[in-house]
Amino acid sequence: MRRARARLALAAAALAAGVVLAQERGIPPGELKSGSAFLGSDLRALQNDDFANPGMLWVERGEKLWREPAGKKNLACAGCHKDSSMRGVAARYPRIDAASAKLLNLEGRINRCRTERMGAEPLRYESDDLLALTAYLARQSLGLPVATSIDGAARAHFETGRASYHRRRGQMNLSCGQCHDANWGKRLLSETISQGHPNAYPAYRLDWQTIGSLQRRIRACLSGIRAEMLPYGSQEYLDLELFLAWRAQGLPIETPGVRR
Amino acid sequence: MGARIQIPREARRGDVIEIRILIQHPMETGYRHDDVGHLIKRNVINVLYCRYNGVEVFRADLSSGISANPYVQFYTVAEASGEFEFTWIDDEGEQGLERQSIVVKG
Numbered sequence: 001m002r003r004a005r006a007r008l009a010l011a012a013a014a015l016a017a018g019v020v021l022a023q024e025r026g027i028p029p030g031e032l033k034s035g036s037a038f039l040g041s042d043l044r045a046l047q048n049d050d051f052a053n054p055g056m057l058w059v060e061r062g063e064k065l066w067r068e069p070a071g072k073k074n075l076a077c078a079g080c081h082k083d084s085s086m087r088g089v090a091a092r093y094p095r096i097d098a099a100s101a102k103l104l105n106l107e108g109r110i111n112r113c114r115t116e117r118m119g120a121e122p123l124r125y126e127s128d129d130l131l132a133l134t135a136y137l138a139r140q141s142l143g144l145p146v147a148t149s150i151d152g153a154a155r156a157h158f159e160t161g162r163a164s165y166h167r168r169r170g171q172m173n174l175s176c177g178q179c180h181d182a183n184w185g186k187r188l189l190s191e192t193i194s195q196g197h198p199n200a201y202p203a204y205r206l207d208w209q210t211i212g213s214l215q216r217r218i219r220a221c222l223s224g225i226r227a228e229m230l231p232y233g234s235q236e237y238l239d240l241e242l243f244l245a246w247r248a249q250g251l252p253i254e255t256p257g258v259r260r
Numbered sequence: 261m262g263a264r265i266q267i268p269r270e271a272r273r274g275d276v277i278e279i280r281i282l283i284q285h286p287m288e289t290g291y292r293h294d295d296v297g298h299l300i301k302r303n304v305i306n307v308l309y310c311r312y313n314g315v316e317v318f319r320a321d322l323s324s325g326i327s328a329n330p331y332v333q334f335y336t337v338a339e340a341s342g343e344f345e346f347t348w349i350d351d352e353g354e355q356g357l358e359r360q361s362i363v364v365k366g
Contacts, residue, residue, distance in 0.1 A: 051266045054329040057284045061262065209286070209328035 025247065026181030027195055033184075034251050035203075035259060038194045047200075047258035055135060055204035055256025058128070058211045062136025065129060071120025077113070077133075090138040091146055091253055094242045096153045103157045103238050106134050107213060125232035131211050135202045138255035145252055146199050148245035161243030164236055170227025176240075191260070196221075197248040198241065200257020211256060214241055263358050265346065271338035273366045279310065279318070280333045281346055283356065289324045303351045308332060313342035338364045 036044050047053055069076045094105040097112065104112060110133050111122035123130035150158040165176045179188075180196030187193070201214035208216075215237045219229045230236055266280040283305065290302025302324065310318040317336045341364045348356045 051264060051280055052282060052331050052333075054282065054331070057262060057264065057282065057329060060264065206327070 026177055027184070027247070029250060032197070032248065032251055033195055034197055034254060035194045035200055035257060036254060038185075038192045039258070039260070043206075043258050043260065047254065047256075053204070053256060053258060055202070055211050055258065058132040058135045058202070059139045059256060061128070062132035062134070062139075065133050066136055071114065071118035073117075073119045075118045080117070086137060086140045088141050088144055090141040090255070091144045092148060094157075094238060094245060095149060096157075101153055103154065103235075103242060105214075105238055105241050106137055108233070108238070110134065110137070126213060126216060131202050131213060134213065135211060135256050138202065138253060141253040142255065143252045145250045146245055146248045148242060148249065150242065150246050154242065157239045157242050158246060160236075161239035161241070161246075164240045165243050165247075170222065170225040172225040172227075174225045174227075176221070196244065197251055198244045199248050199251045200254035200259070202255060203257035203259050205259045207260060214244070263346070263356060265344070265358050265360050267344055267360050267362055268338075270363045270365065273338060273340075273364050275338045276335050277338050277362075278333065278335055279344065280331070281308075281310075281358075282329065282331045283308075283348060284329055285350065287322075287324075287326055287328045287330060291324070301351075305330065305348045305350045305356075308346065308348040310334075311345045311347075312336060313340060338362065340364050 036047055039047070050056065066077045069079070090106055093109065094103055096102070097104045097109070100112075107125065107130055110130065114120040115122050123133070148154075168175045168178075176196060179193050184193050184195045198214045201217060202211050203217070204211045205217075207220075213232075215232055218237060218240065222229050263281060263283040266278075268277050271277050285305050286303065287305065288300055288303040290300070290304075292300045294300055304324055304326065305322050308318075308320045308322060309316060318334050320332060322330060341362060343359055343361045346356075346358045
């Protein structure tokens with residue numbers, strides 16, 4: 001009897017945990033929609049066209065850079081990493097770097113490899129070279145579901161990211177969730193509000209006339225709600241990236257996306 | 261200046277073939293200002309040529325209204341095996357050149 005009651009209590013706890021987890025997600029998994037679902041058919045076609053997608057110019061450049069030796073040790077990325085081993089990697093970022101126990105996004109990972117293993121200078125955020133390498137890496141996970149881990153050391157970053165996502169900020173006093181959880185699918189002037197997923201980044205935005213990182217996109221949102229923009233690579237953006245990736249779990253990687 | 265070109269590798273004589281080219285270029289309009297208010301000088305690709313075995317089969321005059329990284333698509337008739345040669349030039353005089361070959365059967 002007592003054992004049965006304990007089992008019942010355990011089941012109830014598990015159920016409660018499940019409910020809490022479900023509540024954590026502003027959008028139920030069945031309703032997840034990639035940003036491309038909010039595009040017109042012409043832009044969706046452009047994104048899916050391997051040739052005409054302008055982001056592919058950076059993917060091609062990234063492939064070249066991948067094989068080009070750099071730094072004091074004259075090492076190329078391809079010297080250590082076999083290309084096939086990179087499939088699925090981007091889908092797991094941002095993640096905790098085992099050596100430093102720090103949270104790294106794909107850009108951070110590339111630069112850490114450059115400084116620590118290749119003896120090369122880190123690439124500047126939003127430089128064409130860093131965008132190209134990031135896009136090339138992410139492209140290899142095309143179609144794979146976003147699968148970031150928030151276990152262990154990542155948990156604290158995840159919680160900070162979530163708090164950051166839900167914090168009201170700027171002159172308009174808006175949180176990310178007020179648009180992207182509560183009002184997605186509705187119109188904001190000529191735009192349809194997306195769910196704010198990161199699965200297509202780095203993405204080519206027509207507004208920018210070039211490819212840009214997820215952090216650039218986040219900054220564009222912050223500027224839109226007249227909030228303070230933080231410097232590229234800041235910890236708050238990293239944590240937010242982790243939360244966004246968790247929120248988008250299961251959506252396929254689309255890099256390089258094409259966005260308005 | 262990088263570019264991507266797509267041409268069928270093989271075609272039959274008389275086939276209408278699709279040619280696509282995507283050129284990486286900022287296509288600076290000349291109407292924008294930088295962060296300190298100075299006008300950014302216009303720099304657009306102003307002409308794009310395509311020669312097929314030395315004969316010009318396509319030419320486009322581009323200008324300020326064209327987006328960055330212009331994409332051009334056109335059709336021509338496959339006549340003989342050989343080479344497509346694309347050249348373009350921007351306002352700063354920088355020139356781009358890409359070549360791709362085709363095998364025409366029949």
